[in-house]
Amino acid sequence: MKKTLLAFLTSLALVQVFSQEQGPQPTLIPAPVSLQVNAGTFILPKAITVEAPDQPALTQTLKELKDHLSIPTGYVPPVSKTANPAATIRLILNKTPDTELGGEGYRLAITSKNIVIRANQPAGLFYGIQSLWQLFSKEIESSKPVKGISWQAPCVTITDYPRFGWRGLMFDVSRHFFTKIEVKSFIDEMVKYKYNLLHFHLTDDEGWRIQIKSLPRLTEVGAWSAHRVGTFGTFSVPGPDEPLDNGGFYTQDDIRELVAYAKDRFVDILPEVDVPGHSMAAIVSYPELSCTEGAEKYRVISGEKFMNWPGPQAIVDNTLCPANEKIYPFLDKVFTEVAALFPFGYIHVGGDECAKNFWEKSEAVKQLMQKEGLKNMEEVQSYFEKRVEKIVESKGKKVIGWDEILEGGLAPNAAVMSWRGIAGGIAAAKLGHQVVMSPTTFVYLDYMQGDAILEPPVYATLRLKTAYSFEPVPDGVDPKLIRGGQANLWTEQVYNTRHLQYMIWPRSLAVAECLWSPKDKKDWNSFARRTEAQFARMDIEQVKYARSMFDPIFTVKRDDNANDSISVGLSTEVDGLDIYYSFDNSNPDNFYPKYTVPLSIPKDASMLKVITYRDGKPIGRQTDMPVEELKKRARLKKPE
Numbered sequence: 142m143k144k145t146l147l148a149f150l151t152s153l154a155l156v157q158v159f160s161q162e163q164g165p166q167p168t169l170i171p172a173p174v175s176l177q178v179n180a181g182t183f184i185l186p187k188a189i190t191v192e193a194p195d196q197p198a199l200t201q202t203l204k205e206l207k208d209h210l211s212i213p214t215g216y217v218p219p220v221s222k223t224a225n226p227a228a229t230i231r232l233i234l235n236k237t238p239d240t241e242l243g244g245e246g247y248r249l250a251i252t253s254k255n256i257v258i259r260a261n262q263p264a265g266l267f268y269g270i271q272s273l274w275q276l277f278s279k280e281i282e283s284s285k286p287v288k289g290i291s292w293q294a295p296c297v298t299i300t301d302y303p304r305f306g307w308r309g310l311m312f313d314v315s316r317h318f319f320t321k322i323e324v325k326s327f328i329d330e331m332v333k334y335k336y337n338l339l340h341f342h343l344t345d346d347e348g349w350r351i352q353i354k355s356l357p358r359l360t361e362v363g364a365w366s367a368h369r370v371g372t373f374g375t376f377s378v379p380g381p382d383e384p385l386d387n388g389g390f391y392t393q394d395d396i397r398e399l400v401a402y403a404k405d406r407f408v409d410i411l412p413e414v415d416v417p418g419h420s421m422a423a424i425v426s427y428p429e430l431s432c433t434e435g436a437e438k439y440r441v442i443s444g445e446k447f448m449n450w451p452g453p454q455a456i457v458d459n460t461l462c463p464a465n466e467k468i469y470p471f472l473d474k475v476f477t478e479v480a481a482l483f484p485f486g487y488i489h490v491g492g493d494e495c496a497k498n499f500w501e502k503s504e505a506v507k508q509l510m511q512k513e514g515l516k517n518m519e520e521v522q523s524y525f526e527k528r529v530e531k532i533v534e535s536k537g538k539k540v541i542g543w544d545e546i547l548e549g550g551l552a553p554n555a556a557v558m559s560w561r562g563i564a565g566g567i568a569a570a571k572l573g574h575q576v577v578m579s580p581t582t583f584v585y586l587d588y589m590q591g592d593a594i595l596e597p598p599v600y601a602t603l604r605l606k607t608a609y610s611f612e613p614v615p616d617g618v619d620p621k622l623i624r625g626g627q628a629n630l631w632t633e634q635v636y637n638t639r640h641l642q643y644m645i646w647p648r649s650l651a652v653a654e655c656l657w658s659p660k661d662k663k664d665w666n667s668f669a670r671r672t673e674a675q676f677a678r679m680d681i682e683q684v685k686y687a688r689s690m691f692d693p694i695f696t697v698k699r700d701d702n703a704n705d706s707i708s709v710g711l712s713t714e715v716d717g718l719d720i721y722y723s724f725d726n727s728n729p730d731n732f733y734p735k736y737t738v739p740l741s742i743p744k745d746a747s748m749l750k751v752i753t754y755r756d757g758k759p760i761g762r763q764t765d766m767p768v769e770e771l772k773k774r775a776r777l778k779k780p781e
């Protein structure tokens with residue numbers, strides 16, 4: 142008896158040792174609702190078989206599953222469409238709905254024998270598969286065969302479903318045009334982290350990107366500008382003979398292809414036609430849409446300054462004129478074709494940053510105000526939005542717009558996308574309207590993610606840790622009215638896909654977790670560790686990302702009563718890093734002074750160089766910070 146007990150205890154101890162030896166813990170992003178790590182490891186056999194339901198909605202998922210498995214491993218799985226309990230990977234649609242899971246949830250069980258994913262709907266199986274890849278050895282992400290790997294995953298039991306149904310990423314393809322192939326890879330990347338909505342910002346001052354067959358000039362003229370690189374917003378105005386050959390657009394066939402591509406990956410596309418502001422490309426194509434004389438001389442914006450901020454005050458009139466009856470049949474044509482192309486229930490009608498200074502001067506607008514009893518320019522915009530809502534609804538779609546559409550009175554059924562903080566979302570929800578939270582403070586991916594001294598310049602900063610603190614449901618608001626949230630990538634300063642990836646990742650990992658995972662599962666330290674594991678996967682996928690979370694953060698404080706004397710605090714977003722520095726212009730390493738308390742600047746020093754280390758290895762970028770820059774920041778800062 143004693144012997145049996147001893148043998149049992151020894152075997153328990155072995156299980157413990159074995160499970161400790163299984164390697165790293167799962168590093169899933171977004172964190173699942175529940176994850177139990179069990180003893181043991183699944184090792185992919187050479188002879189894999191897959192069981193999958195016979196469902197047209199899963200055709201692409203199965204193709205991707207086969208490719209994802211067979212390209213790196215070389216093991217090619219046959220797929221059976223009938224129940225096969227002996228299959229290596231079993232994808233099962235529940236005959237009786239599992240009420241905990243909803244339409245996008247799944248249960249994933251990995252044992253040493255096999256992998257079983259169960260869901261109510263195909264989307265759930267798709268998300269279960271996305272989690273499965275993150276559990277396998279990272280080399281599973283390779284697009285080439287990899288030799289000498291034991292393809293393994295820890296034994297786990299996962300139950301998972303999203304917190305929000307609207308998990309969006311906005312892609313601005315107007316400021317810079319991105320090809321159909323680039324949009325497809327954007328979709329490929331977003332679904333890995335369970336985003337399900339691509340908000341497609343298709344029109345703006347810098348280009349109209351969607352073919353409207355009844356209005357051909359929108360893409361013959363409105364899609365093209367002069368080529369410029371550098372700091373957007375400071376470029377020279379194109380000369381009269383300069384070629385306008387920079388840009389592009391999607392044909393209606395392209396759009397149908399993208400919609401189908403997205404649907405195969407369980408992504409909806411929300412099209413945005415941004416009116417009545419941000420409309421220069423439309424006005425250049427059809428100058429009669431303006432209330433301002435001389436609009437026929439305008440050009441699509443190539444990145445020159447044409448607005449004054451704050452305001453906005455337009456230097457050239459980039460608005461559709463609500464008092465001009467021609468704009469409504471124009472918009473009717475646009476929304477007729479847009480509605481026919483995109484199956485998603487909403488059309489985004491923009492509404493943001495509409496400069497009113499040309500409306501203020503317009504006789505036609507004054508007459509409209511008198512006729513309709515409109516008291517101010519906000520009410521003029523509201524009049525426009527209400528007419529737009531009627532047009533969009535006549536096409537069988539619902540309207541969503543940026544939070545400015547609240548000003549002057551919200552159209553009766555419009556949903557609001559809250560971007561100037563969360564106040565617009567709160568106000569709209571209090572009026573009973575649907576809301577998507579997308580505040581600059583947490584989800585603007587065009588902002589810099591590290592110190593301005595290191596990052597490509599943009600006018601604001603959003604660090605990863607701040608993005609991770611995004612909470613879409615404000616206190617006191619009916620959570621049922623908050624559809625979800627989304628992160629926005631504006632592309633004024635994004636010229637190519639490598640930089641696009643750099644701006645998206647890892648902040649979109651943070652937002653993905655805020656939108657999918659239960660609020661009480663969020664944990665910054667755990668997220669930072671899991672993000673690093675995703676970096677290793679992105680390295681294999683050759684996806685670029687920002688490592689700014691490892692870089693030093695400088696905080697400056699003016700010393701009391703000393704004229705120009707400051708103290709400099711150094712920190713990092715990620716815990717557990719060592720910070721080394723120099724003031725003598727040489728490049729510091731881990732033999733240099735280690736930062737412990739705020740630094741005073743030695744007399745006459747002109748440069749503070751800083752680098753972060755972990756476990757004796759450099760991990761952040763060396764940051765060379767001019768002392769003059771620190772003093773400037775201290776002067777700008779209000780005394781505490």
Ligand code: ACM
Pocket residue numbers: 493494543560
């Ligand atoms: C916006 O960022 N103008 C919506």
